[in-house]
Structures are given as structure tokens and as C-alpha cells.
Amino acid sequence: MAMVEIRGLRKTYDSGFEALKGADLQIEEGEILALLGPNGAGKTTLISAVCGITMPSGGSIRVGGHDVVRDWRAARDLVGLVPQEISLEPFEKVANTVRFSRGLFGKGRDDAMIERILRRLSLWDKRDSPIRALSGGMKRRVLIAKALSHEPRVLFLDEPTAGVDVELRRDMWDIVRDLKRDGVTIILTTHYIEEAEAIADRIGVIDKGRILLVEGKDNLMRRMGRKELRIELAAPLEAIPEALHGHDLTLEEGGNVLVYGYDSTAERTGIGRLMAAVAGAGLVVRDVATRQDSLEDIFVGLVARQEDAA
Amino acid sequence: MNLTAIASIYRFEMARFFRTLVQGFVSPVISTSLYFVVFGAAIGSRIDQVEGVSYGAFIVPGLIMLSVITQAISNASFGIYFPKFIGTIYELLSAPVNFLEIVIGYVGAAATKALFIGLVILGTASLFVDVTILHPGAMLAFLVLTCISFALMGFIIGIWASNFEQLQLVPLLVVTPLIFLGGAFYSISMLPPAWQTVALFNPVVYLISGFRWSFYGLADVPVGVSLLAIAAFTALCLAFIWWIFRTGWRIRS
Numbered sequence A: 001m002a003m004v005e006i007r008g009l010r011k012t013y014d015s016g017f018e019a020l021k022g023a024d025l026q027i028e029e030g031e032i033l034a035l036l037g038p039n040g041a042g043k044t045t046l047i048s049a050v051c052g053i054t055m056p057s058g059g060s061i062r063v064g065g066h067d068v069v070r071d072w073r074a075a076r077d078l079v080g081l082v083p084q085e086i087s088l089e090p091f092e093k094v095a096n097t098v099r100f101s102r103g104l105f106g107k108g109r110d111d112a113m114i115e116r117i118l119r120r121l122s123l124w125d126k127r128d129s130p131i132r133a134l135s136g137g138m139k140r141r142v143l144i145a146k147a148l149s150h151e152p153r154v155l156f157l158d159e160p161t162a163g164v165d166v167e168l169r170r171d172m173w174d175i176v177r178d179l180k181r182d183g184v185t186i187i188l189t190t191h192y193i194e195e196a197e198a199i200a201d202r203i204g205v206i207d208k209g210r211i212l213l214v215e216g217k218d219n220l221m222r223r224m225g226r227k228e229l230r231i232e233l234a235a236p237l238e239a240i241p242e243a244l245h246g247h248d249l250t251l252e253e254g255g256n257v258l259v260y261g262y263d264s265t266a267e268r269t270g271i272g273r274l275m276a277a278v279a280g281a282g283l284v285v286r287d288v289a290t291r292q293d294s295l296e297d298i299f300v301g302l303v304a305r306q307e308d309a310a
Numbered sequence B: 001m002n003l004t005a006i007a008s009i010y011r012f013e014m015a016r017f018f019r020t021l022v023q024g025f026v027s028p029v030i031s032t033s034l035y036f037v038v039f040g041a042a043i044g045s046r047i048d049q050v051e052g053v054s055y056g057a058f059i060v061p062g063l064i065m066l067s068v069i070t071q072a073i074s075n076a077s078f079g080i081y082f083p084k085f086i087g088t089i090y091e092l093l094s095a096p097v098n099f100l101e102i103v104i105g106y107v108g109a110a111a112t113k114a115l116f117i118g119l120v121i122l123g124t125a126s127l128f129v130d131v132t133i134l135h136p137g138a139m140l141a142f143l144v145l146t147c148i149s150f151a152l153m154g155f156i157i158g159i160w161a162s163n164f165e166q167l168q169l170v171p172l173l174v175v176t177p178l179i180f181l182g183g184a185f186y187s188i189s190m191l192p193p194a195w196q197t198v199a200l201f202n203p204v205v206y207l208i209s210g211f212r213w214s215f216y217g218l219a220d221v222p223v224g225v226s227l228l229a230i231a232a233f234t235a236l237c238l239a240f241i242w243w244i245f246r247t248g249w250r251i252r253s
């Protein structure tokens, strides 16, 4: 059974803006799913709908088999949320606000557990500091501590590493991996492909209110790994010379450029052999360049394909 | 019912109060003393008695009501407005708590603070004048009901307000004038007949009258009517809150 099951989720804000246009997403128990998308794609809106912060305009959401509207208490019991914006009571002490979160979720006081969480997030020394005396990175960790305080089975992290330095980012990833080991299902949003690559099991791409694809990380990385070698020639060619037929080449820009597609992550890219063959065929090379599909290119490609289909 | 959650909200809100306990305690003491200096000494020396009670003692119930109503509204409206303002409301909305539980937590805490301040004022006042309480049970009932009903009203204001100006607007433009015109410092019977009729449209008149009756047995309107008025007001606030709960007005987009 999927831990989180989102079907045809729509959200139209009061302004009339349609932020989600029928999003479908399934998240399996115990996996880490990274939701990747540009600004305004609808990531936060989607998370808010699952967590009960905004009312969906259509579609259905189930968490652990519980409908989030009809069976909201059971659904919310399972869910922890680390919001994108840092929102904390400035004068409250760290340990108090974490304890408050636990109580709010109906769980009895458990100081040993709060201590464990604060220590894990390197906040134990700061337990009696007022929140306004913490740095931005520490505040973000307080938000995580609050979300973990009620032992959620599903954790949403909305851009957990925005504005966080490299060291802390790695630390954050370690924490996420620890949680996965404990069996927590994790959904995080990010703008960075490297982040998704570093920790996710699967990657979902969202843009303009639609989930464009959800794929295992390895598959997607392979696609991201596709590169093009563009060989600019001194003189244009009518056709690809016989001697180069064994290589997977296309001729572009009026015969001026030979394009070779390859997998940059493969052990043998075939570039050396190709260049030797090009020289052997007596072609004069003016310039060589490589190109890689960026995340944006993949977005554009996906969106274009979807619009063609429509 | 998520009782743990209610207790957590209540405790969290009370902690905010205890952090500023000195202010919470000192400022009503000082302002009460000032009222006695100004009203009791200056005006009291001219009026000396109202319906057989010394003027100083006569204004005590009105003075308590003035503070309790203002405090209940401002505590409750600020209590729920602040999380909206700084964004921590996300946690209330995503927690397994319903609106009723949130209301009980916030309104309960705001009412408790107001009650505490009311009692502090009563204590301070009795240092200045002889306060007799003929019906202590009724006095406490009126006080607690007032704390709760105006905290409910404050909660509604806090949900409605989208900036700090709006938060101050209703208390400043509506509630404070109604209290001052509601016979806090005089008996309605001291007004010209035409104004007496107008005064009867002021809901606070019923409150203060009933409350004063529980002290001295003096009332502008029958006590039963007073009780009915405050019960109706509480019911009105509850109905409005129930409606907010049903529609998610100003809370969930």
C-alpha cells in the first residue's frame, strides 16, 4: 500500500489562480522522494494540501490509507511538516517549543525523546536559548526538531537546505538517511538536482501544477547523463562519410557540425575512437564542444511533449 | 477530544503571560490606583454617595469590568493573531486538533489571564475603599462569564484581523466607548431620561449592572436580564466561532 496517495489534486486559490491542475503522486512506505521543480511549480501548495494547511479544490489525498479530509485526525497523526519559511515564536525557548509541538499532536511529555532529538540536531546546548538568539541554520533545525517531536511516519521537508551552508547540508542529508533507516517516509522539495541525486530514491518533477514524471533516481540520472559532442568542421559536408558510419552521428547546421550523443557516466564514451576516425577521414576540425541537458532542458522537453499531446 | 493538545496550547499561552508577569501584575495595580486618585478623590469629593454607597466603592465593579473586558479581548485577539502574523499557525493547522480544541486552549488562557487581573484589581481597590460583596457566588460567576465571553470575542477579532491596526480597531472604537458609556463610573439613573433609554441599547450596561448588584445589591436593570444578556452574548460569539469553524474563514485558504 502506498503511504501517500494523491489523485487528481487540484487547488485554485481565492485569487482564481490554479496552482495545482490535477496532480497524481504515489509515495511508497519508507522511501525518500525528492520533488523537483522551479519557483511557483506548486510544490508548497501540494505539501500544504496533504498537511491540512490549504483546502484542496478537487481530487483526493490519502495518508496511510486515511483520507485527509474525512479522516483528518488519523491522517495528520502520521504527518510531520518542516515548512519552507522559518516561522517560530521568537521569545520562546528551544526545548519548550519542541515540547509544545509534541503536545499539540496529542503525545504525552517525553523529555528523554526530546533530548535525543535535540542532541541529534546539535541543538542540545541551545535548549534554553530563546529562538531569536539562534542563527538561521539553527532555526531550520528547530523546525525539524518540532516536526520530529511527535514521531511522524511521514515527513515533509519543504526546501530543507535553502540558505544552509555545505557542511550543514551534508549533515541534513545524514539526518534524512537516519530517518529513512527508522522507516520514516520522506518527501522533500528542492531546486537542486544534486540534492535529489544525493539522497532520494525516486525523483518527481513538478511544473505549473502538474507532476511531469516520477522516476527512480538512477533512471533519471542516466537521462541527465546524456551528453552531446559537437564537432564543428572547417568545411561543410553533404553527408556523413563512409568511414564514420560505425559511429552514432548526425549532421546539423547545414553540414557544418557533426553531433555525437553519448553517456557521460559510461565507462567507455567512444570519444577517443571517434576523434581518431574523424582525423582518419581527413576532416578538418575547427572547434569541439560538449553539451548536457540541464534540468531546465528536461523540464522544457517534458512540458513541450505534454503540450503536443494535449 | 485531543485533551493533551488543549493543555499544551493553554500552557504555552500561559507561559507567555508568566514571562511578563511583572507587567501583568504591576500595570493593573498602578492604573487602578490612578483611577482612585482621579475619580475617587477628585470626583468622589463632590458626589460622595450613589444610592447609599460611597462613590469610591461604587466604581469598583465598573473598574474591574473595564480592565477585565479590555484584557480578555486583547489577550485572546493577540494570542491567535500572533501565530497568524509570524506564520507559526501552520503548526496548529497541520496538527490533529480541531478548531474547538484550538478555541478552548486560546480562549481558556486569555480568560484566565483576564480573571487574574480582575482579582488583582479587586485586591488593589479594597486597599483604597471598603468593598463589600453581598453575593460572592454571583460575583464570581459574572466575572468568569465576562472573561470567557469577551475572550471569545477577542478570538474572533484576532482571526478576522489582517494587520495590527485592525486588531486595535474594534476594542478602541467600539468596546472602550461602550464600557465608558455603560455606567462603569455612574449609575444609569443619573442620566437624563432620554439618555437612559439610549443606554439600554448598550449591552455593557447589563453586564456592569449585574456585576454591581453582586457587590452592593444595586442594579440599573433586573439581575435576571443581566444574566440573560451575557448568556446571549456568549451564545452569539460561540455561534460565530462555530461558523468560522465550518467555513475555515480567514484561516485555511
Ligand SMILES: Nc1ncnc2c1ncn2[C@@H]1O[C@H](COP(=O)(O)OP(=O)(O)OP(=O)(O)O)[C@@H](O)[C@H]1O
Binding pocket: A013, A014, A015, A017, A018, A019, A037, A038, A039, A040, A041, A042, A043, A044, A045, A046, A084, B253
Ligand atoms: N495564497 C495564495 N494565493 C494565491 N496564489 C498563491 C498562493 N500561494 C501560492 N500561490 C501561487 O501558486 C503557485 C504555486 O506556489 P507554490 O508556493 O506552491 O510554489 P513552489 O513550487 O513551492 O515554489 P518555490 O520553489 O518558489 O517555493 C505560485 O504561482 C504562487 O504564486
Ligand SMILES: [Mg+2]
Binding pocket: A043, A044, A045, A084, A158
Ligand atoms: Mg515552495
